[in-house]
Amino acid sequence: MKHDLAAVQAAIRAEGLAGWLLYDFRGANPIALELLAVPPGALLTRRFFYWIPAAGEPLRLQSSVEAHHFAWLPGRQRLFKGWRELEALLGQTLPQGAPIAMEYSPGGALPTVSYVDGGTLEWLRGLGLAIVSSAELVQRLEAPWSAAALAGHRRAAAALESIRRGAIARLRSALAAGEPLSDHGLQTWMLAEMTAAGLETNGPPIVAFGPDSGNPHHSPDRARPRWLAPEQAVLLDYWGRLAEPGAVYADFTWMAYAGSALPPAIADAWSALREARDAALAFLAERFAAGESPQGREVDALARARLAAAGYGEAFVHRLGHSIGREDHGPGANLDDLETREERRLIEGVAFSIEPGIYTPAWGLRTEVNALHWQGALLVSGELQTTPELLLA
Structure with a gap:
């Protein structure tokens, strides 16, 4: 057993x-x-x-x-x-x-x-x-992580964030030089870098340009790639774990824009998205510090209400986050009051993603970090993105 x-x-x-x-x-x-x-x-x-x-x-x-x-x-x-x-x-x-x-x-x-x-x-x-x-x-x-699992997660997270920075550099270079770069090509490069870094994953990264970023789970097609072009939103979602027994996942999403300034519509949506994310994190930090374990649905409802108040309720089409463990979608409580009614509590030791998103036919935005209820406090893993990176800045 x-x-x-x-x-x-x-x-x-x-x-x-x-x-x-x-x-x-x-x-x-x-x-x-x-x-x-x-x-x-x-x-x-x-x-x-x-x-x-x-x-x-x-x-x-x-x-x-x-x-x-x-x-x-x-x-x-x-x-x-x-x-x-x-x-x-x-x-x-x-x-x-x-x-x-x-x-x-x-x-x-x-x-x-x-x-x-x-x-x-x-x-x-x-x-x-x-x-x-x-x-x-x-x-x-x-669901609860051990100290060894947390240490392994941090190593995986550092490797993934390094690969993300490399992907952003490739995007910048391609735009500056006018060189062709497809979503499938960048996805293939990121996956190879993950393998070289000693990571394994249950699926390749999501790389989405332009209108494809409005599809939360876009999958690049080698036979019908989308090519990077100016004035596109760029969404990168990448997850992996150390290729070691008992390792747990890290899972992040990062946004960029292939231009020198954000269009007003994207800037406004991003502001609402960041506020919803940060409100969820503040709520969790306060509750954990008070010795409490809120239900997963409570956190989803809070962030969803913020986005609805900003006019983006219908554009947030998925749960706020999922459990993370030895599988990317783990066995613990999700942050969900949309797809399911998650009444399990975020007990000590459980980890989960926080990833609000706004999706339209022309573009999509998502910000994703990982969080852990650890020793009465909230630990956040992954860089808290403040604004989409401007690839032509």
Whole structure:
């Protein structure tokens, strides 16, 4: 198992639960596979359950066809051949009426922790089991960073920011010399620099020129590139982690403008964007210093209200930020009251992005830094951009 059993059971008790019922069928529950340290590529063709009570010995319920799996897990093993035996074992083993956590989210509110299918939930509830969401458990065990993770993040962040400065230099040089530079070409260069710096990533950087910057997740197309031209907004979004076991991500966005002065519309939008970002950071710093852990949705709502008051509410089309961990979009609370209703709290040790954006058909703007609730304070990672860089200044 990935975590020490005592730590898992302490987390279960802290959440006031009777236990945690981990379930999977054919790899459908990545949270269970991660927590149980299932080797990649393991042949899992039958459903299984692993019951971790708040105290006492765990129990794994497995098909006789795959009895050889999970020998590394603590606890007893009970085998079943068919659904009747499995149903009897579940009914005999699990406490009825007491809260049992599973990877489920009421109303589908948090898709990132909702992996148990509806039919299985109906079946278990029909046996008298009180199934609740494991979202808080998952965050408590998976999301907090260690000091080593923070140190690795800082190294990755420094490398990424250096690559960003190199990308800006290439943009300036191309404009000054009148040399062609495509979005795909700059993306390819940035990705190669990341590899050379010892970073790995789950996706190439976003490089967006002109109207493509109005697409939050623009993906350059080698066959149909967009070329850098004067008077374009330029959006760079780049993320990576050290190519080392246990490393966590850094994820930033930086803006530039291919001109000598910002157009009034872009300057006004940027001012509103920066104010929303800084208001969110100030709110978090104050709450963390007071020993409080606000819900992710609170931070999103605050920044979104600022942008709405400035007239940009409809142009902010995504959540304020996402959890960051060993994956770029991590297992902890997001800053979100738009796409989902994120009621999990930003507990000690969790990291997340803060990235408000304004998008129009002609251009888009986004500013992104990373933040961490660390030892009762807010740590901010990444340069706080004050204005888009002028590439012809």
